[in-house]
Amino acid sequence: MxxxxxxxxxxxxxxxxxxxxxxxxxxxxxxxxxxxxxxxxxxxxxxxxxxxxxxxxxxxxxxxxxxxxxxxxxxxxxxxxxxxxxxxxxxxxxxxxxxxxxxxxxxxxxxxxxxxxxxxxxxxxxxxxxxxxxxxxxxxxxxxxxxxxxxxxxxxxxxxxxxxxxxxxxxxxxxxxxxxxxxxxxxxxxxxxxxxxxxxxxxxxxxxxxxxxxxxxxxxxxxxxxxxxxxxxLDEEWLRPQPPSPGEHKYDAGVLYIIAGSEGLTGAAIMSAQSAWAEGLGAVILVCPHGLLNIYEQTLPSIIKKPVGKREDYYFQKEHSNQVIEVLSEKKGAVLFGPGIGRKNTTIEFVEKVLSANNYPTVIDADGLWCLAQLDHWPKPDQSEWVLTPHPGELSRLTNNEEDGPQKERLSTVRKYAQQKDVTLLSKGMPGIVGTPSGKCYLTNYNTRYFARAGSGDVLAGKVGAYLAMNNSPDKSCCLGLLNGKQKLDHYLKEYTQLPEPKDFI
Known part of the structure; x- marks a missing residue:
């Protein structure tokens, strides 16, 4: 629980x-x-x-x-x-x-x-x-x-x-x-x-x-x-992150595994890994298809890379599951699962098998959510803590609410879904909403429409994963990730006073 x-x-x-x-x-x-x-x-x-x-x-x-x-x-x-x-x-x-x-x-x-x-x-x-x-x-x-x-x-x-x-x-x-x-x-x-x-x-x-x-x-x-x-x-007046605590060993300061990447979608892994690393974790470990290793070696020097499969593998396949599960067993930590993993059938099978064997606190984002939505039954272990981070379209897909979309009564949708599925749900949009298994919800107090652009979700997922790896609760990790975005936005709005108003999505 x-x-x-x-x-x-x-x-x-x-x-x-x-x-x-x-x-x-x-x-x-x-x-x-x-x-x-x-x-x-x-x-x-x-x-x-x-x-x-x-x-x-x-x-x-x-x-x-x-x-x-x-x-x-x-x-x-x-x-x-x-x-x-x-x-x-x-x-x-x-x-x-x-x-x-x-x-x-x-x-x-x-x-x-x-x-x-x-x-x-x-x-x-x-x-x-x-x-x-x-x-x-x-x-x-x-x-x-x-x-x-x-x-x-x-x-x-x-x-x-x-x-x-x-x-x-x-x-x-x-x-x-x-x-x-x-x-x-x-x-x-x-x-x-x-x-x-x-x-x-x-x-x-x-x-x-x-x-x-x-x-x-x-x-x-x-x-x-x-x-x-x-x-x-949500407001910084009452919620602020604790500074990272140095440990005797690098792994004592928090470990985040990021299972991400496929051919043509390598940027999602890069952005989420850089975002998580910036929060002061002891280690960020990127688990990726072996064929993508050269790209990540050049772009992520501070990140530990754990390639799986063969050199000609450019996306996750079901047969990679045992290797990934073995990597996760090496060090205790949290998991960010899904940025840029693609939508192939064998990848869906990979997602199902890895998640069913993983008991670490886990953030499921992007293509990971898409794969999850294709499954008839969720592979969620009873005591595992999952954080789902859908944008409006992904939320509609998860909740089978394609006709009306999630916006009109999104708060109610988030609250009910988080309770029914026993997950913490970070619904991206205006406002950002964090729903919890108990039915409590937290709303952002700033204009999140500025983040309606490619890559912002990967950055947010990295932040949430980092806070989760620092032993924060899932709800607090989500809220801290959203407030981190507000701090960044406040900085840019002060520096770029001519920044145009974002499009109104209502």
């Missing part, structure tokens, strides 16, 4: 809509902290951040009937106290507002001593002020389950045409809190204030594009109510 060691701080828990509503309700009913107080804390937290912008003079607030509108009204009240004018537009009028929202509207009117408050009771009568310099989205929140329609759709369309920054309350209007899907119309915020817990939809599908910069605003929710959460946001 896989032993998971990752513990994210509560600030990096990702809530779905049901958990968000449950925590809010339990805090009110069981802790005696009423909804009006929670709304006051949420709105005041956002207002303090906005007040750091000294140039604000007039805000336009788009409001629905629920508590998102109430959060917006709290902001308006605090900013009004700092001479920031407020224009409120209630998309569905001011009848039947939620009780706390109604209370905040009444309170806001009481604070309007200098007549800096304008209220529109509906969208039809709204006239945009020439002087507004920001927009607050307080229309629809995490309870949204149907498409945005009618005046709300008109307001979203209008807001998206504005040049002024848009600030969303908890989640942008039109974004599904669980899946990050676009619900008909979707507001594009520059900043989203996420209250009490980050919403997982902010990091999935359309979420990163529509949410802008995300500010987590803490609310007095008891931590014990959050412990059923099973989705978390």
């Amino acid at each position: 896989v032993t998971e060691t990752l513990e994210a701080p509560y600030s990096h828990y990702l809530f779905d809509a049901d958990l968000s509503q449950e925590i809010d309700q339990r805090t009110i009913e069981e802790m005696g902290i009423d909804g009006f107080t929670l709304m006051e804390i949420a709105g005041s937290s956002a207002a303090k951040i906005l007040l750091e912008k000294s140039d604000l003079k007039h805000g336009l607030y788009l409001c629905g009937k629920g508590n998102n509108a109430g959060d917006a009204l709290v902001i308006a009240r605090y900013l009004l106290q700092h001479n920031v004018e407020a224009t409120l537009v209630f998309l569905s009028g001011t009848d039947d507002l939620s009780p706390d929202t109604q209370k905040n509207l009444d309170l806001l009117k009481e604070f309007n001593s200098e007549n800096k408050l304008t209220i529109y009771e509906n969208w039809a009568t709204f006239e945009s002020p020439d002087t507004h310099d920001f927009v607050v989205d307080g229309m629809l929140g995490t309870g949204l389950t149907s498409d945005v329609r009618n005046d709300y759709a008109k307001a979203v369309t209008w807001a998206n045409k504005q040049t002024q920054p848009v600030f969303a309350m908890d989640i942008p209007t039109g974004l599904h809190a669980n899946s990050g899907q676009k619900m008909g119309h979707l507001i594009h915020a520059n900043t989203t204030f996420s209250f009490g817990g980050r919403k997982q939809g902010l990091y999935l599908n359309y979420g990163p594009k529509s949410a802008g910069k995300i500010h987590y605003c803490e609310l007095p929710f008891p931590n014990k109510y959050k412990n059923t959460c099973n989705t978390f946001l």
Whole structure:
């Protein structure tokens, strides 16, 4: 069984809509902290951040009937106290507002001593002020389950045409809190204030594009109510690799076997081996078909090479299995299996036999995944720890989800598949998702689309294999590999300020 060691701080828990509503309700009913107080804390937290912008003079607030509108009204009240004018537009009028929202509207009117408050009771009568310099989205929140329609759709369309920054309350209007899907119309915020817990939809599908910069605003929710959460946001704030520990012998610092390569696909082995070696392992051992040895001798001087088969063999065959198993028995370590091994039938048989005899922690990548998907039954020993690293197409193939593809509900797919197969699954894409046998999942917090290019997967597989060889758990190894990519990206974005935005794959 896989032993998971990752513990994210509560600030990096990702809530779905049901958990968000449950925590809010339990805090009110069981802790005696009423909804009006929670709304006051949420709105005041956002207002303090906005007040750091000294140039604000007039805000336009788009409001629905629920508590998102109430959060917006709290902001308006605090900013009004700092001479920031407020224009409120209630998309569905001011009848039947939620009780706390109604209370905040009444309170806001009481604070309007200098007549800096304008209220529109509906969208039809709204006239945009020439002087507004920001927009607050307080229309629809995490309870949204149907498409945005009618005046709300008109307001979203209008807001998206504005040049002024848009600030969303908890989640942008039109974004599904669980899946990050676009619900008909979707507001594009520059900043989203996420209250009490980050919403997982902010990091999935359309979420990163529509949410802008995300500010987590803490609310007095008891931590014990959050412990059923099973989705978390990766960040260097709480997860960093330990520096490699030197040993008395080179093999004490970690050994990674890389079983890789075939004719025409030698680059995958080179890139994964170089990537793993850069992390400070004691030894990286490349197991390859004998016919490719000359290429690797010239390109990988620091890597130990173990060729199998004959000099005329340029791809792995079933008859090479025993040789590879014998090589793996020489030193205890971890295994990276699959980069560039090809897709011949005899290679599939090779993969099946080697994996069935291998008890080391193992990363299966690229062509290794393709071969695995061809098998009716997996050759996974009961106590072995496997890490699978599929890109979206490979994930579809593994899960037999060819029609819809894995993107729409990828988080759910990854979670279920990792549990069913008792593996750790690193699903490449935007975001990167790590699924574990226990059902916990970890999401990246950066734009992974920059890595949608040939070779990036081989580099990532090398990193994950290296961390696994350093005795990190499979889930931690995957997460560290993804965070290593973020560090590299941050470096290049600072150095190359003109780097273009990657293609949007949504």
